[in-house]
Amino acid sequence: MSDRSLPPAWIALWITRVSEPLKTMIDDLERRHGFPPGANEVRPAAHDDQAAARMLTEVSLAPADLVTFYHSIGNETWADVGNGYLVAPAENVGP
DSSP states (O other): OTTOOSOHHHHHHHHHHHHHHHHHHHHHHHHHHSSOOOOEEEEEOOHHHHHHHHHHHHTTOSOHHHHHHHHHEEEEEETTSTTOEEEOOGGGOOO
């Protein structure tokens, strides 16, 4: 993954920047809306996630920035943000 244009340090900073407002939103969600929050997390990449990211590089299925993202983040689920957002794990990326 030598042709990265998205620095892993930027991803780490992004995780920090979104985690606090996400936690604040979720802590108050049930009181404001009357239902408990769903899954809302940014899960760091585990060894299996990083192996799946490397596989994307080997088979040229994804741009370098996405591979760098997946090497740092296993998946992202924000069920209660807007209409809900999901970034599936790297193992789900393919033809």
